[in-house]
Amino acid sequence: MLTFKDIVKSYEEDVLGPISIDIKNKSFVSIIGPSGSGKSTFLRLASGLIKQSSGLIGYNDNLKPKMGFVFQDSNLLPWRTVLDNVLLPLELTKEDKSKSIEKSLKWISRVGLGGKEDSFPNELSGGQKMRVSIARAMVQEGSLLLLDEPFSALDEVTRRRLEDDLLEIWKTNNITILFVTHSVTQAVYLSERVLVMSSGPGVIIEDLLINKKIDVGFEGTHEFLSQVKHLTDILRNEGI
Ligand SMILES: Nc1ncnc2c1ncn2[C@@H]1O[C@H](COP(=O)(O)OP(=O)(O)OP(=O)(O)O)[C@@H](O)[C@H]1O
Ligand SMILES: [Mg+2]
Known part of the structure; x- marks a missing residue:
């Protein structure tokens, strides 16, 4: 690898x-x-x-x-919702928007945050923020x-x-x-x-x-x- x-x-x-x-x-x-x-x-x-x-x-x-990086502090953008934070890496690629949203929702649910898509980082606990950060790192499905x-x-x-x-x-x-x-x-x-x-x-x-x-x-x-x-x-x- x-x-x-x-x-x-x-x-x-x-x-x-x-x-x-x-x-x-x-x-x-x-x-x-x-x-x-x-x-x-x-x-x-x-x-x-x-x-x-x-x-x-x-x-x-x-x-x-393709790779994802998770930092010590979850490093989320405070003005973006959970969904928009997870979408971020896909916005930098040519991925189709609806496909990007689908993938992001899938990863938000995989990390156990289904239902929190529209929350902002300051509405989440430390553990939840870290979960968002992991979803964001995984959403490109890198290796x-x-x-x-x-x-x-x-x-x-x-x-x-x-x-x-x-x-x-x-x-x-x-x-x-x-x-x-x-x-x-x-x-x-x-x-x-x-x-x-x-x-x-x-x-x-x-x-x-x-x-x-x-x-x-x-x-x-x-x-x-x-x-x-x-x-x-x-x-x-x-x-x-
Ligand atoms: N941009 C930089 N400019 C100058 N020195 C740097 C820079 N980045 C890191 N260093 C130095 O490199 C060394 C290693 O830093 P690094 O952050 O990799 O350590 P670490 O093992 O991750 O430490 P910690 O456990 O505290 O996070 C340190 O002495 C640090 O001061
Ligand atoms: Mg370090």
């Missing part, structure tokens, strides 16, 4: 890299690391929002895939979804629900997910693979395939806890 080869990003100083990594199609990969290690920079490079200073980024079949600490401002119960809904979206839509988080347990719970970045300039200091033999009740298992401990120990050595 996505390959980084010797990627370095510098501003006045180096902030990231060199990083070489292969992200498999349809995988769910989390990225954790100290503040300032370059996690958001990594996502922005993957999305093409910013350009690397050196190295090569490759995509499947050399074609940049890559990038999320930058999307759930960190939410309460525990809402966060849990959104995590499970995200897993469902991942499973039913055959997409690849890159997920930045501060939470080790969240990374182990959600993903198939966890990358740990060092303090800046960030390089990848651990690349762990999550051993997830049992899907239901995984969190209580010895495997879950030992992988969380392993990653927590690495972060602790990085000064978190």
